[in-house]
Amino acid sequence: MALISIIEDFHPLNNAKLLDRAAELKPSLHHRIVEPVGGFQLKERYSPEKEDIVLHKVKHLAMGRGENLCLDFGTHLVGYVTLSLNYTGSHPDAPAFLKLKFAECLDELSENSGEYNGWISRSWIQEEYIHVDVIPSIVKLPRRYAFRYLKITMMDTSPKYKLIVRHAECMTETSANYRTLQQAEIADPQLRKIDEVGVRTLANCMQDVFEDGPKRDQRLWMGDLRLQALVNSATFRHMNLVKRCLYLFGGSRFPDGRVSACIFTKPSVQADDTWLFDYSLFYTVTLEEYLEETGDGEALDDLYDVAQQQVEIALRGLAEGHLVSEDQAKNAFIDWADALDRRAAAQAVLICAVRYARRLARRRNDWSQMNYLAGEEKLLKEAALRHFWDPEKRCFVSGGQISIASQVWMVLADVLPPEEAEELMGRAEEFLQEVPMLTPYMHHYYLMALLRSGHRKEAEQHLREYWGSMIGSGADTFREAWDPEHPDASPYGGAVVNSCCHAWSCTPSWIIRTQLKES
Ligand code: RAM
Numbered sequence: 176m177a178l179i180s181i182i183e184d185f186h187p188l189n190n191a192k193l194l195d196r197a198a199e200l201k202p203s204l205h206h207r208i209v210e211p212v213g214g215f216q217l218k219e220r221y222s223p224e225k226e227d228i229v230l231h232k233v234k235h236l237a238m239g240r241g242e243n244l245c246l247d248f249g250t251h252l253v254g255y256v257t258l259s260l261n262y263t264g265s266h267p268d269a270p271a272f273l274k275l276k277f278a279e280c281l282d283e284l285s286e287n288s289g290e291y292n293g294w295i296s297r298s299w300i301q302e303e304y305i306h307v308d309v310i311p312s313i314v315k316l317p318r319r320y321a322f323r324y325l326k327i328t329m330m331d332t333s334p335k336y337k338l339i340v341r342h343a344e345c346m347t348e349t350s351a352n353y354r355t356l357q358q359a360e361i362a363d364p365q366l367r368k369i370d371e372v373g374v375r376t377l378a379n380c381m382q383d384v385f386e387d388g389p390k391r392d393q394r395l396w397m398g399d400l401r402l403q404a405l406v407n408s409a410t411f412r413h414m415n416l417v418k419r420c421l422y423l424f425g426g427s428r429f430p431d432g433r434v435s436a437c438i439f440t441k442p443s444v445q446a447d448d449t450w451l452f453d454y455s456l457f458y459t460v461t462l463e464e465y466l467e468e469t470g471d472g473e474a475l476d477d478l479y480d481v482a483q484q485q486v487e488i489a490l491r492g493l494a495e496g497h498l499v500s501e502d503q504a505k506n507a508f509i510d511w512a513d514a515l516d517r518r519a520a521a522q523a524v525l526i527c528a529v530r531y532a533r534r535l536a537r538r539r540n541d542w543s544q545m546n547y548l549a550g551e552e553k554l555l556k557e558a559a560l561r562h563f564w565d566p567e568k569r570c571f572v573s574g575g576q577i578s579i580a581s582q583v584w585m586v587l588a589d590v591l592p593p594e595e596a597e598e599l600m601g602r603a604e605e606f607l608q609e610v611p612m613l614t615p616y617m618h619h620y621y622l623m624a625l626l627r628s629g630h631r632k633e634a635e636q637h638l639r640e641y642w643g644s645m646i647g648s649g650a651d652t653f654r655e656a657w658d659p660e661h662p663d664a665s666p667y668g669g670a671v672v673n674s675c676c677h678a679w680s681c682t683p684s685w686i687i688r689t690q691l692k693e694s
Pocket residue numbers: 178387388391392396397398399508655679
């Protein structure tokens with residue numbers, strides 16, 4: 176599923192009042208200077224088994240033609256890098272020609288970007304070729320990078336001198352304030368570590384909006400925001416950042432009022448011409464969850480109509496029999512999985528969104544809307560059971576396919592009575608094969624369905640195994656896509672563009688802090 180939508184002459188509907196409020200809520204950024212903790216030379220392509228062969232630790236290295244120095248900054252950072260360069264030998268009589276490669280994790284460092292041939296732009300690969308004319312000198316790189324490692328390759332020098340990196344530093348940037356981080360008493364060391372990595376993942380995605388990933392795409396996506404807002408509520412509690420993002424989505428929409436799947440904020444705010452059925456519905460969900468945390472009356476007044484509108488548009492677009500239409504299902508994200516039949520999951524996401532819209536209506540004492548939504552919820556659930564439930568197989572079947580995504584979303588939508596949902600999720604293993612989950616985003620909802628159907632132990636075990644395996648592979652932050660059996664799996668056609676610090680993957684911190692608390 177290549178997620179590219181191009182609408183020529185796309186003119187979003189902008190609401191100046193909402194956008195002005197979003198601008199007022201722009202957060203201040205916090206900075207820190209971080210220096211490398213060590214350096215090494217990468218002799219050949221990195222592979223975990225050959226670690227001691229490829230990594231030669233070095234302290235000071237004078238680099239001649241073709242040599243490289245990899246700086247290790249100790250953990251995942253987001254920020255701006257400055258290098259102080261010097262030389263040995265005689266006076267530099269030619270510019271230094273350098274290749275700089277920033278990498279979030281070790282495998283990315285040795286990926287050959289020339290081999291990348293995927294559908295997402297290679298311009299996201301964090302690689303630069305620069306000339307330095309005067310040495311010694313201080314080189315301040317203008318771009319913001321997301322990285323732990325910086326590989327500097329001396330493409331060419333002259334026989335007269337070798338290059339020395341005298342000093343390197345990164346000025347980090349985030350809108351997360353660690354002083355506001357809620358203390359959590361997590362006795363279990365593995366869960367504590369998972370929480371720590373989750374918190375770092377969230378913090379590094381918190382910029383002047385909640386970015387999906389600081390390496391790529393560096394912008395606000397609705398499905399990611401919903402999960403970031405949850406984790407934020409249990410960690411940094413930067414509630415104004417959530418509010419700002421809700422105002423941005425409300426402030427720039429499709430001309431017919433639909434909330435876009437993502438928002439650009441530079442050079443000015445603009446809704447992307449991509450609409451995802453489930454993402455637009457998460458607007459309603461996220462507003463309700465934000466109000467649950469804050470009781471913010473201003474946001475309720477300003478954004479209520481936008482939130483109800485998302486559900487109303489979806490309900491108006493239904494096909495016969497209260498079923499999601501082909502078009503709605505086709506435009507539901509659910510997970511990166513081309514083979515996935517999305518109809519059942521999309522139907523269930525809509526049912527969830529109607530439930531949240533009802534709660535919003537209750538906040539406003541909007542009785543007629545509440546009654547209308549209650550009626551729609553009932554019809555949607557009946558349609559879901561009639562059309563997707565297979566009484567013989569005792570599971571949900573979507574277009575002839577039995578996927579875990581269909582079961583998960585139907586459980587989250589409360590389509591089955593509790594005992595049957597428990598029985599269904601008790602057989603979850605049976606449904607994992609046909610369309611495997613690829614993203615921590617889908618794994619999050621899998622955990623939520625296990626928890627909602629009374630399988631707390633299984634949820635905790637899965638959290639430990641899945642997110643724990645990312646840490647086992649050396650992660651400082653959680654990745655956007657992860658299949659422990661195939662670590663270089665990518666939805667884009669090449670792992671070099673995968674993001675290794677991705678917002679939607681940080682949810683274990685929320686689950687550990689709020690859902691597994693009493694353990
Ligand atoms: C990816 C983004 C984002 C996700 C969308 C659907 O490209 O990184 O996280 O929400 O696609």
